[in-house]
Each structure stands twice: as structure tokens, then as C-alpha cells.
Amino acid sequence: MKRRGSDPAAACLAALLSLPALLSLPAGTAWAQMAADPAAAEALFREGRDLVAQGKLPEACPKFAASQRLDPGYGTLWNLADCLSRTGRTASAWAAFREAADMARRMAQDDREAKATRRATELEPQLERMTLAVKAPVPGLVVKRDGVLVDDAAWGVALPVDPGKHAIEVTAPGKAPFTTEVTSAGPGKTLTVAIPALADAPAGATAASPAGTGAPSAGTSGPLPDAPSASSDSGASTRRTLAFVSGGIGLAGVVVGSVFGVTASSRWSKARDEHCRTETLCDAEGVALTDDASKAATVSTLGFIVGGAGIAAGVALFVSSLGGGDDKPQAARLTVAPAVGQGSGGVLVLGRF
Known part of the structure; x- marks a missing residue:
């Protein structure tokens, strides 16, 4: 059994739609996500x-989930949801079916x-929900459910959860942690979990200084004025890595946009010259050709949009990584505009560095 259909345009479109998410990932994760392995995905499926x-x-x-991570496809996602x-x-299945749709x-x-x-x-009436009611939010408050961060925008919202037990963990700087299992x-039905105001941490406990702030510990004079910042160097290195990742994604998008743009143009021309008397009067093959051309044009447009965004993000990240110490690089301003027509396509990138 094959995991997905044989429509190359659909497969390419699925890949393109997943590219922008890579730009928000840490460098190591982005490289891992780019390393798709269709053969391993097929074996796992x-x-x-x-x-x-x-x-x-x-x-x-778990086999379907791993296959989907390596090479996303509707067929794999459907089997995972089922x-x-x-x-x-039920909650995980409901979310997977919605994603497949x-x-x-x-x-x-x-x-x-x-x-x-x-x-x-069909699953919606069976969904079980949980509301995390935070009574006393404090700066830096972190709420996790089953080890996964719950965004503060989701506090007080009835969220679908899988049936069974769930671990709740709440922490904040200078406060004693709160944990419970529900x-x-x-x-x-909806379960409301009341998150109480956190008690102050014991007097002997000291909260760690936030990473990268350079705050001196007690009894020290602080860092030397000219001491290099390891976190700053690491941040610049990460931005440079992400710049190359983004640039590579951008170039891939432009290439895909160009290829499918040429394909769309070719099929439009063949349909018009050989199978269509007017723009709306075509034989069966002409209708099929125009339909294929329309799909290819859509993929081409998305390719150029993703490509332009990737290149722009790559340039901005690279420029921002060049500064060091107290010297701040000039902010990069970029404008990306796709330029796609029936017979051609391109992307316009304007910038000031």
C-alpha cells in the first residue's frame, strides 16, 4: 500500500506549505526537519x-507519527488519526483529522x-476538555500539561484533552512550584483545574539569573567590561546558521516556483493552440490541460512566495549576526513581492542594509 497519491504537484505543494514553519525553529531542529527521509518514512508507514x-x-x-514527521503526507496523517x-x-485524533482536512x-x-x-x-461530541484556571498570574509564570507548555492565551480556555490522567506543573521565578495530577x-464534559497562587520559595533558595543577562552573583564584582559574551557569540552563530537554512529554503522555493511556472505556461499554450477554440470552449484533453496548468500555477506562486520569504529572512538573519559587542548592526529592511503571471513567474526582493 502506498502512502500517498502520485500527483507530483500535490506532493510539492505539501512540501512548500511546510517550509515557512522551519524558519521559526532553532537551528538544530531546522536542519533535522530538512533532512526528510522518504524511504524511512515509507518503511515506518x-x-x-x-x-x-x-x-x-x-x-x-507511533510508527505513523514517526513516518509523518519524516515525510508528511495526507495518507500517513489519515492513518495516524484513525x-x-x-x-x-479522541482529542489527538480529532486534531489530526482536522489537520488532514x-x-x-x-x-x-x-x-x-x-x-x-x-x-x-463525529469525534466532537466525545471530546473531553480541561480548563486551567490561573487565579494569580505572576511575571514569568509557566504552566505545563503533561510536560508541554500551555500558552498564557490558553489559560481559562476549555481545551480538548485525551481521556485519562494528566500531570499539571506550574513554576515561576522566586516561587515554590505547584504540581498535581488530574x-x-x-x-x-469539561474539567476545571484551579491553579492557586504560588507560595514564595524557601528563604534559602535563590532563583537562577536569566540566561544571557550577565547579572553578577553575590560577592563578585561582575564581568569585566571588555569580557566577551559567550551567549552573544552563540546567538550570532545561531542566527548565521538559521540564515543559511532560510536562504537554502528560499532558493528551493524559487527553483520550484520557476519549474512549475514553466510547466503551467507550457500546458496553457498546448491547450490554447491544440485543444481550445476559445478560452472557455475546449475538448476533454484541453480541459484536463488547463486544470493541470492551473494547479501548476498555484504551486509556482506558492514557491515564489516561500522562496522570497526564505531569502529575505536569510539576509536579515545574516545581517543581524554581523554585529558584536556594543556595536549594533543596522536594521535590515526587506520587502518581498511575488510576480507570477500565466506564462511566467518571479519574485521581487527590495532591501536596505
């Missing part, structure tokens, strides 16, 4: 399917979008 056939669903779900649903992880919509695959949307809708309330 097949192993997951074999485990499903053997009734070993709890072992199959596996999660069959093992009772969004992917299908971007690919203009209406039947797949409807199929995934229907499964997500169990979800059941299908269709």
Missing part, C-alpha cells in the same frame, strides 16, 4: 499498517477533505 492488521494499535500509532481514534485518544483543502482534494472533516465532526471528566 508499512510497519504501522502491518501492526494495525495484527491488532497492535498502540504500537502502530489509529489514535481507535485507541481512544486542511491539507486536503489546500490540495483542492474535495473528497478527502470531506472524509476527514466527517471523521472530526483525571479528565468524561466524554462531552
Whole structure:
């Protein structure tokens, strides 16, 4: 069984849509995400399917998840969502089905979008939710559920959670941590977890200084004025690495945009010259050619947009990494504008450095 269809435009579009997310990742993570391994993804997918056939669903779900991370595709995501649903992880399955529906919509695959949307809708009445009610927010307060950070915008919001037990951990600078374990309330119900005001940390405990602030510890005179900052050097190095990552993504996007732009132009021309009497009156092959040309043009446009954004981000990151010490580099200002037409495509990048 193959993991996804054979439509190259759809596969390329899926890859392009995932590229902007790489720009927000740390350098090491970005390189890891770029190192897609379709062969390993296919092997993991097949192993997951074999485990499903053997009734070993709890072992199959991680295989599908790993395959999806290595080489994202609708087929893998659908099987992961179905596996999660069959093992009772309703919230995770609901989110995966919704993501699959969004992917299908971007690919203009209406039947797949409807199929995934229907499964997500069927799960909604079964969802169990949890509200984390923070009574006394303080600066630096961190709330985690099952080891995952809960953004402060989500405090007080009923969020879907998988059924079962969940660990809540709350910390803040100078405060004693708060931890508890709760169990979800059941299908269709919401559990509210009250996060109390944190008590002050014991008198003998001292909070660590924030990284990179250069704050001197007690009994010292602080860092020498001319001492190099290791965190500053590390930050500059990270920005340079991200600059090359972003630039590489940008160049890849421009190449993809160019290739699919030429393909779109070629198919438009063939349809117009050989199969269409007017712009709206075409034979069956002409209709197919114009449809293919439209899809290729969409991929081309996205390619140039992602490419331009990647190149712009790469330049900005590289320029920002050049400064050292107290000398701050001049802010880079860049404007990226795609320029795509029926027969051609390009990207306009304007900048001041």
C-alpha cells in the first residue's frame, strides 16, 4: 500500500506549505526537519499498517507519527488519526483529522477533505476538555500539561484533552512550584483545574539569573567590561546558521516556483493552440490541460512566495549576526513581492542594509 497519491504537484505543494514553519525553529531542529527521509518514512508507514492488521494499535500509532514527521503526507496523517481514534485518544485524533482536512483543502482534494472533516465532526461530541484556571498570574509564570507548555492565551480556555490522567506543573521565578495530577471528566464534559497562587520559595533558595543577562552573583564584582559574551557569540552563530537554512529554503522555493511556472505556461499554450477554440470552449484533453496548468500555477506562486520569504529572512538573519559587542548592526529592511503571471513567474526582493 502506498502512502500517498502520485500527483507530483500535490506532493510539492505539501512540501512548500511546510517550509515557512522551519524558519521559526532553532537551528538544530531546522536542519533535522530538512533532512526528510522518504524511504524511512515509507518503511515506518508499512510497519504501522502491518501492526494495525495484527491488532497492535498502540504500537502502530507511533510508527505513523514517526513516518509523518519524516515525510508528511495526507495518507500517513489519515492513518495516524484513525489509529489514535481507535485507541481512544479522541482529542489527538480529532486534531489530526482536522489537520488532514486542511491539507486536503489546500490540495483542492474535495473528497478527502470531506472524509476527514466527517471523521472530526463525529469525534466532537466525545471530546473531553480541561480548563486551567490561573487565579494569580505572576511575571514569568509557566504552566505545563503533561510536560508541554500551555500558552498564557490558553489559560481559562476549555481545551480538548485525551481521556485519562494528566500531570499539571506550574513554576515561576522566586516561587515554590505547584504540581498535581488530574483525571479528565468524561466524554462531552469539561474539567476545571484551579491553579492557586504560588507560595514564595524557601528563604534559602535563590532563583537562577536569566540566561544571557550577565547579572553578577553575590560577592563578585561582575564581568569585566571588555569580557566577551559567550551567549552573544552563540546567538550570532545561531542566527548565521538559521540564515543559511532560510536562504537554502528560499532558493528551493524559487527553483520550484520557476519549474512549475514553466510547466503551467507550457500546458496553457498546448491547450490554447491544440485543444481550445476559445478560452472557455475546449475538448476533454484541453480541459484536463488547463486544470493541470492551473494547479501548476498555484504551486509556482506558492514557491515564489516561500522562496522570497526564505531569502529575505536569510539576509536579515545574516545581517543581524554581523554585529558584536556594543556595536549594533543596522536594521535590515526587506520587502518581498511575488510576480507570477500565466506564462511566467518571479519574485521581487527590495532591501536596505
